[in-house]
Amino acid sequence: MQQGGNVERRTILKAAGASLAVAGLGATATACGGGSGSGDGTVTIRYSWWGADDRAERINKTIALFEKKYPKIKVKTDFQPYLDFWKKFNTQASGGNPPDVFQNAIGFLRKYDAKNVLLDLSEQVKAGNLSMDGFRAGLDKFGEIDGKLLGVPVGSNSMALVIDKPVYTRAGVTAEQGWTWDDFDEAMARIRDRTGRAGDSGMYGVMYLYDLYLRQHGKAFFTEDGLGFTEADLTEWWTKAEKGVKSGVYADPKKVAQIKPKSALSAELAGSEFTWDNFTVRYTSEGKSEYGLAPIPTTDGKKTGQYLGSLMLSASKRTQHPKEVAQFIHFMVHDPEVAKIMGYDRGVPATQAQYDAYQPTDPVNKAIAAYEESLVKAGVLEPITPHPGGADICESAFLRIAEELALGKRSVDEAVKQFFTESKTALAG
Amino acid sequence: MGSAVTHAPAREGLAEDSVPRSGPAHSPRPAASARRGRRENLAGYLFMSPWIAGFLLLTAGPMAASLYFAFTDYNLFDAPRWIGLDNFSEMFADPRWRHSVRITLWYVVIGTPVKLLAALGVALLLAQKRRGQAFYRAAFYAPSLIGASVSVAIVWKAIFSDDAIVDRTQKLFGIDAGGWTGDPDLIIYSLVALTVWQFGAPMVIFLAGLKQVPRELYEAADVDGAGKLRQFWNITLPMISPVLFFNVLLETIHSFQIFSSAYIVGGGAGGNACGPADGTMVYTCYLYVQGFENSRMGLASAMAWMLLVAVALVTAVLFWSQKRWVHYEEGGR
DSSP: OOOOHHHHHHHHHHHHHHHHHHHHHHHHHHHHHHHOBTTSSSSSEEEEEOOOHHOOOOHHHHHHHHHHOOOOEEEEEEEEEEHHHHHHHHHHHHHHHOOOOOEEEEEHHHHHHHHOOOOOOOOHTTTSSOOOBBBBBTTGGGEEEEEEEEOOEEEEEEEEEEEEHHHHHTOOOOOOOOHHHEEEHHHHHHHHHHHEEESSSOGGGOOOHHHHHHHOOOOOOOOOOSSSSOOOHHHHHHHHHHHHHHTTTOHHHHHHHTTTTTTTTTTTTTEEEETTTHHHHHHHHHHOOOOEEOOOSSSSOOOOOOOOOOEEEBBBBTSSSSSHHHHHHHHHOOOOHHHHHEEEEEEEEEEEEHHHHHOOOOOHHHHHHHHHHHHHHHTTOOOOOOOTTTHHHHHHHEEEEEHHHHHSOOHHHHHHHHHHHHHHHHHHH | OTTTSSSSSGGGGGGOOSSOOOOOTTOOOOHHHHHOOOOOOOOOOOOHHHHHHIIIIIIIHHHHHHHHHEEEHHHHHHOOEOTTTTHHHHHHHHHHEEEEEEEHHHHHHHHHHHHHHHOOOOHHHHHHTTTTHHHHHHHHHHHHHHHTTTHHHHHHHTSSHHHHHHHHHHHHHTTTOOTTTTTTTTTTHHHHHHHHHHHHHHHHHHHHHHSSOOOHHHHHHHHHHHOHHIIIIIHHHHHHHHHHHHHHHHHHHHHHTTOHHHHTTBBGGGGGTTTTTTTOOHHHHHHHHIIIISSSHHHHHHHHHHHHHHHHHHHHHHHHHHHHHOOOOTTOO
């Protein structure tokens, strides 16, 4: 510092340069949030979804196809596992910088609509950039809420009982369409006694299964703005759960907690598990056994309460390229080549054209196709109730509190009270 | 900034300068000196500007914002709505929040002393001259370098799982607990074990402290016939008490902020955020859940400020208590 003016001037310049660089970083960071068009009319849209590496591989292939067909549109992708996806999405969306188009599900439609995040795609349908024709089984209505088209289904799936086939065979249990809960309970005990393995992995925490059970009794988990069942209903469901855990017909919750994120079924802790039918694909790659699909037990031998669930593509209300986003969604749900690449990874393709384009050849995907076919034929499918805002928080509370109950940390009464308290807060918010 | 009339105000920043401070009458060219001083100041501020900008943008700004959010209902999407102290009253009424406070306090009260004991014990062993000393020091220090990483937490989870190495070892002794990470009461012990394993950083500080204890004291004690234990109690401990205080302070604050290990060992991306039946739902974990999973940023901000106040209080108590047990050498204060 004592060496004279020159040095100082240079240091000042350097320091100034450094601070300019910092300011510059700030400026580019802001610029990223803005438009993404460039001089030659090429636009870039951001597409994010949840899933894992194998899905990424398929999706990248479909995007390469899309970019070839629409050379003026570039697609930038981004993916995370399910829970992390929503954390990132929340942060981006609240910062005014959500992806232009993203994977979505029924539980989030109302929530993000209320927060003004979702683009009403019906304008784009009118403009001819996106067609809602050719969807199977009424799926075109799936993403419609209050007359707005908030999501376009890419595939359908339904709740099922995924079973470990050799275990069921060894126990001598056959699950048939129309079997009752009594039959089911008997089967669970039989599997435990004959194979030494718990029959089920912990159905008492699966919100979507409980929803079916309630529907069989003329109720539902959610109404449009709240819960569709009473404390007494849940007390009954969880009392049964407590007994089941103690008697060993449901898997040891301590062990189930430890093998996460692997499923109890593929880790051979249970003989079957209630979940979405397309999960059979995942279990097959995760576990060593052979997995199949069994129907949902019923109360009266007929009504299963089932509906089709679906993954959707939604667009951001803030997107600067609604037309291109609509074209992208159109391509993804209608192009037959896309179906050939994606298979049943996101459920059975939603449009007839894509459904026809992909004929499964492996036993697992064949079983899923047959299962969904059987549901349509049996005529058990009902319309779904769009979930109210806060439903996602209710779902995770349901899962968590059911686990606490199973681990003996709460009594049934405490668990039920806690769930209703937390749900009230979540659904009010 | 001061004017040229007063004595070289710029020197304020150079108080340690070897040039003795001179009054205005003796200053050869006060105006030029002041000009140079101003320039030096300017250079100083310019050099600091990246830091200042960073501090304002990344620390002070967010802190001020979070203080404001603490009194609002803010879900990230709608504009924050002022609700006064409602977040705080909701917090205190929430059994899950109280659970997270209990489990965090438990972790701090058990984990910190055990970790410090381990650090001091090993430091005492390593302070003696022996072969391969450098290797041992490095080996014991290594875990605290990698300790905060996600990969270590994942390995930890694997070690303490059902039918993994810890469970199998236990079974040899006839204890069948079925793995710690699935048990809401046991899983927190695996976190305590993880923090204790990372005793390297306080150990190095203890080592430095032990080096400072004058040899003559031990020699004198030897002459007086004091045993090793007595020497430790009456010489070593009082002499290293400032270092001990420093470690206690640092580790306590550190323990209050436990997050990544609880989040990963407890489950993380696998489903429930923090452990089976909230077994590792420490304070920051619950804060994270409220903020990022439930989108309740106002409540999360309130929780964050609550934690700050709590840590400040604990620190204040520790500082107050040091009068009773920390001995500084003459003039060392």
